[in-house]
Amino acid sequence: MPVSVRPAIARLPAYRAGKAAPPGPNGVSYKLSSNENPHPPLPGVLEAATKAADDFNRYPDFGNTRLTEAVAEHLAMPAESLAFGTGAVGVLYHLLQALCGPGDEVIYAWRSFEAYPIAVEIAGARPVAVPLGPGAVHDLGAMAEAVTPATKVVLLCTPNNPTGPTIGHQELLDFVATVRDDVAIIIDEAYLHFVTDKLAARGLEILAEHPNVISLRTFSKAYGLAGLRVGFCVANPEIASAIRATALPFGVSALAQAAAVASLVAEPALLQRVEEIVGERERLIDELTDLGFDLPAAQGNFVWLPAGPRTQEWTELFTAAGLMVRPFAAGTPEDGLRISIGEPDANTLVAAVAATLPRDR
Numbered sequence: 395m396p397v398s399v400r401p402a403i404a405r406l407p408a409y410r411a412g413k414a415a416p417p418g419p420n421g422v423s424y425k426l427s428s429n430e431n432p433h434p435p436l437p438g439v440l441e442a443a444t445k446a447a448d449d450f451n452r453y454p455d456f457g458n459t460r461l462t463e464a465v466a467e468h469l470a471m472p473a474e475s476l477a478f479g480t481g482a483v484g485v486l487y488h489l490l491q492a493l494c495g496p497g498d499e500v501i502y503a504w505r506s507f508e509a510y511p512i513a514v515e516i517a518g519a520r521p522v523a524v525p526l527g528p529g530a531v532h533d534l535g536a537m538a539e540a541v542t543p544a545t546k547v548v549l550l551c552t553p554n555n556p557t558g559p560t561i562g563h564q565e566l567l568d569f570v571a572t573v574r575d576d577v578a579i580i581i582d583e584a585y586l587h588f589v590t591d592k593l594a595a596r597g598l599e600i601l602a603e604h605p606n607v608i609s610l611r612t613f614s615k616a617y618g619l620a621g622l623r624v625g626f627c628v629a630n631p632e633i634a635s636a637i638r639a640t641a642l643p644f645g646v647s648a649l650a651q652a653a654a655v656a657s658l659v660a661e662p663a664l665l666q667r668v669e670e671i672v673g674e675r676e677r678l679i680d681e682l683t684d685l686g687f688d689l690p691a692a693q694g695n696f697v698w699l700p701a702g703p704r705t706q707e708w709t710e711l712f713t714a715a716g717l718m719v720r721p722f723a724a725g726t727p728e729d730g731l732r733i734s735i736g737e738p739d740a741n742t743l744v745a746a747v748a749a750t751l752p753r754d755r
């Protein structure tokens with residue numbers, strides 16, 4: 395008899411490697427499928443990481459000491475409230491492992507970040523997906539109603555990947571006030587730097603008053619360190635300590651720790667890049683809106699093109715033009731494409747291809 399895999403794991407979708415877009419008609423291709431930062435590392439970051447590489451016969455600092463100090467100072471939060479991991483996804487895995495047991499329910503919106511259902515299943519908990527409301531926003535009313543005595547965690551993604559809208563700050567406060575105190579509310583703020591809506595949720599501000607709220611952050615997006623795998627969460631010290639106890643030992647490499655510290659120092663250059671990406675996002679939104687596309691609010695470094703049954707067809711047309719975009723085709727009317735904001739030339743090409751897409755009028 396073969397060794398059996400846990401049923402929850404056996405049901406997980408197999409990983410499919412993303413294909414590189416073949417060069418378009420003018421010989422170039424752009425990867426706009428993973429919400430990566432198109433910029434090279436911030437000033438000083440490559441130097442710091444390269445220097446750390448001198449010692450990679452050694453394990454990294456187990457306690458992420460310098461990084462913890464730097465982030466604590468940067469966010470003006472106590473060091474005990476921080477826990478790091480191999481990307482925000484690594485931290486999320488540890489969080490769910492630390493909090494959930496069999497039978498516990500984890501509520502999240504759908505569509506949202508694809509890692510959520512997988513992380514919940516791996517932790518042995520039960521995923522509860524609540525459909526997004528009109529405009530592809532979190533339906534917090536429905537999410538509050540989905541809470542049962544078995545609910546252990548609610549995951550909120552703002553701005554929501556892949557659709558783009560934020561949760562309003564007041565809306566978040568009302569939601570937190572409605573939900574039981576013993577339900578953890580994880581606010582995934584991976585795209586926080588790109589948010590320009592002044593009324594959008596600011597997770598960190600409500601942490602002190604609500605010990606069940608956890609803010610999840612990453613160095614992968616605005617800071618452009620996706621390949622080095624470093625993320626963290628800000629939580630009450632008991633939860634942060636539980637995550638540190640659960641975490642893979644030495645998970646965050648010395649290179650990643652050094653690069654993250656150097657990235658925090660390069661704040662002015664970071665803000666300038668973020669502003670550039672946001673400017674490109676607004677330009678693309680304007681151009682797509684002029685073409686007659688009805689887009690949800692885009693507050694991350696990506697736009698969502700509702701494509702419904704044309705999702706696969708449109709993806710192929712973008713691919714043929716040298717643009718690798720991310721299709722979400724589940725065979726539902728909510729299907730669509732997520733397109734990351736890339737280099738200005740890439741964004742210009744996105745609008746040019748969008749103008750040629752076949753549509754029902």
Ligand SMILES: *Cc1c(COP(=O)(O)O)cnc(C)c1O
Pocket residue numbers: 429480481482483484507551555582584611612613614615620623624625
């Ligand atoms: C990209 C992303 C993350 C960050 O993932 P890392 O593991 O830190 O690279 C977290 N949450 C959402 C919603 C994301 O899109």
